[in-house]
Every structure is written in structure tokens, then in C-alpha cells.
Amino acid sequence: MSNGYIRVAAITPETVVADTKANASSIIKWSRKAADEGAQIIVFPELSITGYTCGELFFQDTLISGALDALRTIADQTKNIDALIFVGIPLFYNGYLRNAACALNRGEVLGFVPKMNLPNYSEFYEARYFGEGPEEAETISLPGIGDEIPIGSKLIFSCKDIPGLDVAAEICEDLWVPDSPSTEAAMSNATVIVNLSASDELTGKAAYRRQLVAMQSAKDYVSYIYSNAGIGESTQDVVYGGGGIIAENGRIIAETKPFTGQETMAEIDISESVKRRSQMTTFNTEYDVYTKVTFDLDPKEITLSRRVDPHPFVPSDREHLRERCEEILNIQAYGLRKRLDHTHSKCAVIGISGGLDSTLALLVTCRAFDVLGLDRKGIIGVTMPGFGTTDRTYDNAVTLIRTLGVTFRDINISKAVRIHFEDIGQDESRHDVTYENSQARERTQILMDIANKEGGLVIGTGDLSELALGWATYNGDHMSMYAVNCSVPKTLVRHLVRFYADFYGKDDTELRRVLLDVLDTPVSPELLPPEKNGTIAQKTEDLVGPYELHDFVLYYVLRYGFTPKKIFELEKNAFKSGSEEEVYDCDTIKKWLKTFYRRFFSQQFKRSAIPDGPKVGTVALSPRGDLRMPSDASARIWLDEAESL
Structure with missing residues (x-):
């Protein structure tokens, strides 16, 4: 297994x-093909040995004995296949025929899992042919197949060689009932659920199946492999379209839609399910009602074929992205709305730089005021040009303030900072950290004092990415009275501003123009003097690295606790040559990976003292909520691993 991944096929x-x-013969052929392509869990449809639509033929001994003969052949012909294979078979046991999933590994029949929920409505008549259960594991002996083979719905197939790879099976209707067997299996530590299915095609049914699979994998924190009957089943009254679905913790990572193909393959991340469960104190995995059946697999190093999203905080689907942006803007605005209402404040003070973060904070504040029915003139947008301010950002800040109808104040900080330099003995020609941070703290002092004077709140503008890297001046822009952007990563800030420009700026050409120019402006604190041509000299990403790389690392560090090695491999996949995203070579990825860990650990003391702000996503850095991290923890073992890559 490669960094927790294993390749699977439906x-x-x-x-x-x-x-x-x-x-x-077909099952053997496809098993070999899938195994040659690296699959180590291979799932076939319900009753795949006979076909699902046999009807009254299930009462024929010839068919049932033929199915056992076929199973013997499959077992014999898959001895050299290093995989866990599931096939569907009608199995006579203890006086009744059972609709069962059979698990095979290297030619050995490991066990049978009977279908527990037999549909007997509409076009389905399974209760006519099959009996339920048993639930608790019993044993069955089959000549030429094996003695004392476990049979029961409460079986988990546990890999001896790959920790955390514990597989349970359910069959078709088992997924559709309110209390699916897979839920109890997951609570007994199954991390992978396979579903052998024969679900016919009706208008809208494929979409509903997809939702069921995604939701089951989400609430059970499992990978879910769904294989549906298709080509060749009888079309006497209904049609089967086939199709496979592979889901992982709520995400569909691979699928073949009905009538379009016969093989669905992807890599699932076993370690992700294990990690997510360990973080969820409400997910009870102390059930001990399942019988463990062990099997062997040789762990394989594999190259991921699945797409790794380079921007995990940003939905790739445009419609979903629009919904997400509207949702986030509301979370931010209603968080601020409550704070304004609670403090009886009708004034908000924001420093507007003409950059992305302060632009988003201003848009959010306007929305909060609109929701409260307050006059936007109660928002004081303050421009504070200094030694590094360019005409472009200053003009954008002024235009934005005036276009949105808020109160404009302009306070040049140069004189005050020079007095401060004189007080502390700072040489103005020395452009060091004191030179930069003195400007940031002067700006924060101005905002705080205006807020005191007007009875308002200072609205923080710093984002999640800056907090993760410690890219903020302690007790400067690091501080505010409510930080609306504190859990919005930089890559998402861009999309929020773009969404506002496209959706809310479509009827206001000047607002749209200035928002688009803000988006086109390099990210910079503008604390160093501009170039001779007046352009920005200090570009943040030249100093700390590309935010899209840092946001990628931040997501997998905080949400899943992945190792530097695993994140490095994922980054190489996400930003590989030939993708639509910017390509980074391995040395560049490694360089900024080390920078992330070094800054993330060393700057925790800043995050331990951040102001309140709304959590908008699954990753946040509040010391009162998501990140109770010691300020003095060492990054050594993470940096050692990153250095060894």
C-alpha cells in the first residue's frame, strides 16, 4: 500500500x-485484468455467477449446483491473483437458498455474507426465492470448496499485511433500508464496504443510488465500492444498466454511469478513514459483534490514478462553488451581525489597503450592516498610505470605499512612523522587520483609537493562510475586535471576491471593475518602498511561497494529520506536468513544504492570541476551538521527514 492507498475495482x-x-469465465477474465492493473479489492455484482434475473430457475438444483461448480472454478483460477474478490452466488444453506456475497483470496473461499434485506415489492420478488441470514457467523462445508467456511452477515475480512484494511459486505437492498448493515460493520471497525448490487434502471434512480452511496460512505467514514448488474441480465420487464461507484468519506472519487462501461477503478485511502474516526469522539467503534476473517495481500507501491484536487478548499464544480461562496459570505456576515448587535455597536472600522483580504472584509461588513438595517455610513473605511503604498492599491481602496457607500477617512502614517523611528532610534534607510512592523502597528493603533472614539469595532482582515504561516505583525494586523476572514484560506478569498464581482457587481460596472483589479493585484503588505516605476516591490508569495501550495499543505495537515511524505506525494500529483494548474517541480514543492512546517510551528504563539472570528469550514486555527497546540512545540521530526524526501 502506498501512503495508505490501495487500488480497488467495481x-x-x-x-x-x-x-x-x-x-x-467472465469473472476470471475480469479479475485477472483488474489485478494486472493493480486492483487488490475486486467487486462483482449481486448473483454474478448465475445472473440476478433467473427467477423461478433459482428453484432448479441444476442451477444451484452449477453455481457451486463455477465457484470451484473461480477459486482454482484465481489462486495466483493477489486480491480480495467478491462474487455473488445463490447458496443453499440450512434449508433455504441464500443470496450471498462470497469473498475469495488467492484461491481460498474466505466466507459467505448473506443478504439481510430481501425486497418483495414492485418488480422484486426475492423473498419468494431466498431466506434471510444468518446474522451471527456460523460455518458451512462445501465439497471441493472448503470445510468450516464462515457464513453470516456479521463478517469482516481483515488483512493481515495492511493495518486498517477491514472489509465488510452488504448486498443491494441492504443499502436502501433505514438501518443498513454497513453502519454496524463500520462501528465494528470496517473501513471498506463492498456492495454487490442488482438495481434496475428507472428514471432518476441512478442519481438516487449515487446519493445513497455517497451519504453512506460519509456517515460511516468508510470507502464504499458499489458494483451493479448490467449488460446481459434479462430485459423481460426491466433493464439493468450496470455502473460502478467508488466513494470515500462522502466523496465520489470514481464512477461509471449506467450503460457506459464495465470497469470502475480508483485508489481509496484507508488511512483517511482511520484518521477521521479517531478524531470523531461521537463515532463509536467499540462494537465487537463481528467475526474477523483474516486474509493476505502483498502491500504494493502504486501511482495514484485518481485526481488530487490542487485546491482542496475550493469546490471544482462552478455551481457548487457559487453556492459555497454565498454560504461563506453569510456565515461571515451573520457572525459579525451578532457581535455588532451584542455590543450595541452601529459603527465598524476597517483598514482598507486595496488588497484582497481587506476588500473581502469590507464586503462582509457591508452585508452585516444591510442585514441589521444599519446605514453603511456607520462603516468607516480607513486608508493609511505609508512608505510602500502604490497609486494602484490606494486608488482601488478609495474607489471601493466610495462605491460601497461607506464613510471614507484618509490618514497618512508616514509622519507618525518617522516620529516613532526617532523615538526608538530606528534608521529609516534600514528596511528591516522593525521598519515594516512599525507601520503595521501604527495602522492598528489608528484603527483601534478611531473605534474607541466612534464607539465601534475594529474588523480584522487577516485570513487563514496568513495565520497558519504567522504572516502577520504581532499586535499589529494580527489584532482586531472581530476577525471575519480568520478561517478563510487565501485561495478561497480570491474566489469569494470574484463571486461578489460577478454576481453582485453585474449591475454596478464601477464596483465590478475595481474588484477585478484588486484580484489582478499581486498580494503584498506594501511595507517596503515601491519600485522606481511605482509598482509593488514586496510580493508576499516571493517571500513565503505560493499560497496554493501552502493551502494544500494546511488542509491535509490539519484535517487529516497526514505526514510530510504523504503530502509531498499528493502535491506532486496535484500539480503535475500536464495539469491545468501551475506546475511545480519536486524541489520547489519540497522547499515550500519545509517553509510551511517551519513557520507553522514557530508562529503558534500568534495564533494563541487571535481575536474571535467565525469558523466557515472544516479547517480552522482558533485556540478556543480547533487548534489547541502548544506554542513551543518542536517541528524537528516533521522537518527531518520533509528534508529526507
């Missing part, structure tokens, strides 16, 4: 109804 072979020999 296969829909072309079925020949009641021809067990032909179906066995």
Missing part, C-alpha cells in the same frame, strides 16, 4: 443469464 461483466460456466 466490475460489471457481461452476464449470460443461468449460464454459470460463461459467467465464471
Whole structure:
């Protein structure tokens, strides 16, 4: 297994109804093909050995004995396949026929899992042919197949060689009922659920199946492999379209839509499920009602074929992104609304630089005032040009303030900072950290004093990415009275401003123009003098690295606790050559990965003293909520691993 990943496949072979020999041959062929492509869990549809639509033929001994003969053939012909294979079979046990999933590994039949919920409505008549259970594990002996083979719905197939790879099975309708067997399996530590299914095609049904699979994988913190019957099943009254779905903790990572293909393959991350469960104190994994059946797999190093999203904080689907942006703006605005209402404040003070973060904070504050029914003139937008301010950012700040109808104040900080330099003996020609931070603290002092004078609140503008890197002046822009952007990463800030420009600026050409120019401006604190041509000299990403790389690392460090090695491999995949995203070579990725860890650990003392602000996503840095991290923890072992890459 490569960094916690294992390749899996959902296969829909072309079925020949009641021809067990032909179906066995097809299952063997597809198993070999999937294994040659690296799959180590291979799932076939419900009753795949006989076909699901056999009807009254299930009462024929010839079909049932033929199915066992086919299973013997499949077991014999898959001895050299290093995989866990699931096939569907009608199995006579203890006086009744069972609709069962059979698990095989390297030619050995590991066990049978019977279907627990037999549909007997509409087009389904399974209760006519099959009996339920058993639930608790019993044993069955089958000549030429094995003695004392476990049978029962409460079986988990546990890999001896790959920690955390524990697989349970359910069959079709088991997923559709209110209390799915897979939920109890997950609570008994199954991390992968396979579903052998025969779900016919009706208008809208495919979308509903997809939702069911995604939701089941989400609430059970599992990877879910769904294989549906398709080509070759009888179309006497209904049609089966096939299709496979592979989901991981609520995300569909691979799928073959009905009528479009026979193989669905992807890598699932076993370690992600284990990690997420360990963080969820409400997820009870202390059930001990399942029987563990062990099997062997040789761990493989694999190259991920699945797409790794380079911007995990940003939805890739445009419609979903628009919904997410509107949702985040509301979370920010209503968080601020409560703070304004609680403090009986009708005034908000914001420093407007003409950059992305202060622009977003101003847009959010305007929305909060609108919701409260307050006059936007109660918002004081303060421009504070200094030694590094360029005409472009200053003009954008002024235009933005005036276009949004808030109160404008302009206070040049140069004189006050020079007096301060004289007081502390700072040489103005020495452009060091004191030169820069003195400006940031002067600006914060101005904002705080205006807020005191007007009875208002200072609205913080710093974002999640800056907090993670400690890219803020302690007791300067680091401080405010309510920080609306504190859990919005830089990559998402851009999309929020873009969304506002496109949606709310479509009828205001001047607002849209200035927002688009803000988006086009390099990210900079503008604390160093401009270039001779008046352009920005100090570009943040030249100093601390590309924010899209840092946001990527931040997501996987805080949400999943992944190692530097695993994150490095994921980054290489996400930003690989040939992708639509900017390409970074391995040395560049490694350089900024080390920078992230070094800054993340060394700057925790700043995050331990940040003001209140709304949590908008699954990753946040508040010391009162998500990140109770010691300020003096060492980054050594993380940096050692990053250095060794």
C-alpha cells in the first residue's frame, strides 16, 4: 500500500443469464485484468455467477449446483491473483437458498455474507426465492470448496499485511433500508464496504443510488465500492444498466454511469478513514459483534490514478462553488451581525489597503450592516498610505470605499512612523522587520483609537493562510475586535471576491471593475518602498511561497494529520506536468513544504492570541476551538521527514 492507498475495482461483466460456466469465465477474465492493473479489492455484482434475473430457475438444483461448480472454478483460477474478490452466488444453506456475497483470496473461499434485506415489492420478488441470514457467523462445508467456511452477515475480512484494511459486505437492498448493515460493520471497525448490487434502471434512480452511496460512505467514514448488474441480465420487464461507484468519506472519487462501461477503478485511502474516526469522539467503534476473517495481500507501491484536487478548499464544480461562496459570505456576515448587535455597536472600522483580504472584509461588513438595517455610513473605511503604498492599491481602496457607500477617512502614517523611528532610534534607510512592523502597528493603533472614539469595532482582515504561516505583525494586523476572514484560506478569498464581482457587481460596472483589479493585484503588505516605476516591490508569495501550495499543505495537515511524505506525494500529483494548474517541480514543492512546517510551528504563539472570528469550514486555527497546540512545540521530526524526501 502506498501512503495508505490501495487500488480497488467495481466490475460489471457481461452476464449470460443461468449460464454459470460463461459467467465464471467472465469473472476470471475480469479479475485477472483488474489485478494486472493493480486492483487488490475486486467487486462483482449481486448473483454474478448465475445472473440476478433467473427467477423461478433459482428453484432448479441444476442451477444451484452449477453455481457451486463455477465457484470451484473461480477459486482454482484465481489462486495466483493477489486480491480480495467478491462474487455473488445463490447458496443453499440450512434449508433455504441464500443470496450471498462470497469473498475469495488467492484461491481460498474466505466466507459467505448473506443478504439481510430481501425486497418483495414492485418488480422484486426475492423473498419468494431466498431466506434471510444468518446474522451471527456460523460455518458451512462445501465439497471441493472448503470445510468450516464462515457464513453470516456479521463478517469482516481483515488483512493481515495492511493495518486498517477491514472489509465488510452488504448486498443491494441492504443499502436502501433505514438501518443498513454497513453502519454496524463500520462501528465494528470496517473501513471498506463492498456492495454487490442488482438495481434496475428507472428514471432518476441512478442519481438516487449515487446519493445513497455517497451519504453512506460519509456517515460511516468508510470507502464504499458499489458494483451493479448490467449488460446481459434479462430485459423481460426491466433493464439493468450496470455502473460502478467508488466513494470515500462522502466523496465520489470514481464512477461509471449506467450503460457506459464495465470497469470502475480508483485508489481509496484507508488511512483517511482511520484518521477521521479517531478524531470523531461521537463515532463509536467499540462494537465487537463481528467475526474477523483474516486474509493476505502483498502491500504494493502504486501511482495514484485518481485526481488530487490542487485546491482542496475550493469546490471544482462552478455551481457548487457559487453556492459555497454565498454560504461563506453569510456565515461571515451573520457572525459579525451578532457581535455588532451584542455590543450595541452601529459603527465598524476597517483598514482598507486595496488588497484582497481587506476588500473581502469590507464586503462582509457591508452585508452585516444591510442585514441589521444599519446605514453603511456607520462603516468607516480607513486608508493609511505609508512608505510602500502604490497609486494602484490606494486608488482601488478609495474607489471601493466610495462605491460601497461607506464613510471614507484618509490618514497618512508616514509622519507618525518617522516620529516613532526617532523615538526608538530606528534608521529609516534600514528596511528591516522593525521598519515594516512599525507601520503595521501604527495602522492598528489608528484603527483601534478611531473605534474607541466612534464607539465601534475594529474588523480584522487577516485570513487563514496568513495565520497558519504567522504572516502577520504581532499586535499589529494580527489584532482586531472581530476577525471575519480568520478561517478563510487565501485561495478561497480570491474566489469569494470574484463571486461578489460577478454576481453582485453585474449591475454596478464601477464596483465590478475595481474588484477585478484588486484580484489582478499581486498580494503584498506594501511595507517596503515601491519600485522606481511605482509598482509593488514586496510580493508576499516571493517571500513565503505560493499560497496554493501552502493551502494544500494546511488542509491535509490539519484535517487529516497526514505526514510530510504523504503530502509531498499528493502535491506532486496535484500539480503535475500536464495539469491545468501551475506546475511545480519536486524541489520547489519540497522547499515550500519545509517553509510551511517551519513557520507553522514557530508562529503558534500568534495564533494563541487571535481575536474571535467565525469558523466557515472544516479547517480552522482558533485556540478556543480547533487548534489547541502548544506554542513551543518542536517541528524537528516533521522537518527531518520533509528534508529526507
